[in-house]
Amino acid sequence: MKRIQFLQGAAVALLCMAASSASLAQGYPNKPIRLIVPFPAGGATDLFARTLGQKMGEKLGTQLIIDNKPGAGGAIGSDQAAKAPADGYTLLLATTSTHSIGPAVVPKLPYDTVRDFTPIAHVGDAPSIMLVPVDSPAKSVREWIAYAQKNPGKLNYASSGNGTIVQLTAELFKSQAGVFVTHIPYKGTALAIPDLISGKVDVLFDSLPTGMPHVRDGRLRALGVTTPKRSPLAPELPPIADTLPGFESNTWFGFYGPKGLPADIVARVNKAANEALADPEVKEKLSRLGIEPAAAGTPEQFARMVAADAAKWKRIVVERKITNE
Structure with missing residues (x-):
């Protein structure tokens, strides 16, 4: 008897909860x-x-x-x-x-x-874009990978800090490209841009809106975009995935x-x-x-x-x- 009463009570409680939820949604x-x-x-x-x-x-x-x-x-x-x-x-x-x-x-x-x-x-x-100095010997993602493979441990990349999307994007790139590039963390990519322009840093995966103005001003070179297809925001840039199939960030x-x-x-x-x-x-x-x-x-x-x-x-x-x- 007690078990039946318990089950009946539980059923009533569930119905009340459902009714309360429906009432909440109806007036929302x-x-x-x-x-x-x-x-x-x-x-x-x-x-x-x-x-x-x-x-x-x-x-x-x-x-x-x-x-x-x-x-x-x-x-x-x-x-x-x-x-x-x-x-x-x-x-x-x-x-x-x-x-x-x-x-x-x-x-x-x-x-x-x-x-x-x-x-x-x-x-x-x-999306983000792959940025290099304008005097970089690489003019494409493929050329940059070949350049890094010929110079293991000699190149570096900037990030906006440890554990950020900027660092992880670079590490994903390194993993898929099979290259060894040293990490240099900054407190934000804005602080890394001057060093990239001067050539103290070899590559940076920066957000498209903050990176492209420097490209269009001729101060940096963009090699590719991190989306699987060309981005309507920068249609002139090829996807990195064209060189590294499956790459996306x-x-x-x-x-x-x-x-x-x-x-x-x-x-x-x-x-x-x-x-x-x-x-x-x-x-x-x-x-x-x-x-x-x-x-x-x-x-x-x-x-x-x-x-x-x-x-x-x-x-x-x-x-x-x-x-x-």
């Missing part, structure tokens, strides 16, 4: 949505959030309020998002750093990137909610994101930021993409013995 959204950006105001991720967030707000019929929570490579803001109520009023704009690289290079993240979040939408990618951007976010809310935010990304004005603004809008996709596709990306970077971190120290 009826107030502003907090969008946590785990990086400083004024940076590429922040500007992307504000550009896309404004149009998404129009689609959802509410305002997306940007809340910058920088620190610890994005871990502080991501952790706050993970611990927020699963009601759809706190979202996270995550990146490669927070959900692909972070778990591989940070020993003890305060969150689990799979267990503690609900994937919603892949919204954009920022992007900084992706995507929306997550806390774990347990109702499916109806996930669907609404996903739809709003995809519709906003299709807007010509948003596309034009993102192009100026050096970001390619993601193709319309499902939360499941986004989750699979991130899982594959995280596995790739974990392999490189382990293989190349990379740390964030």
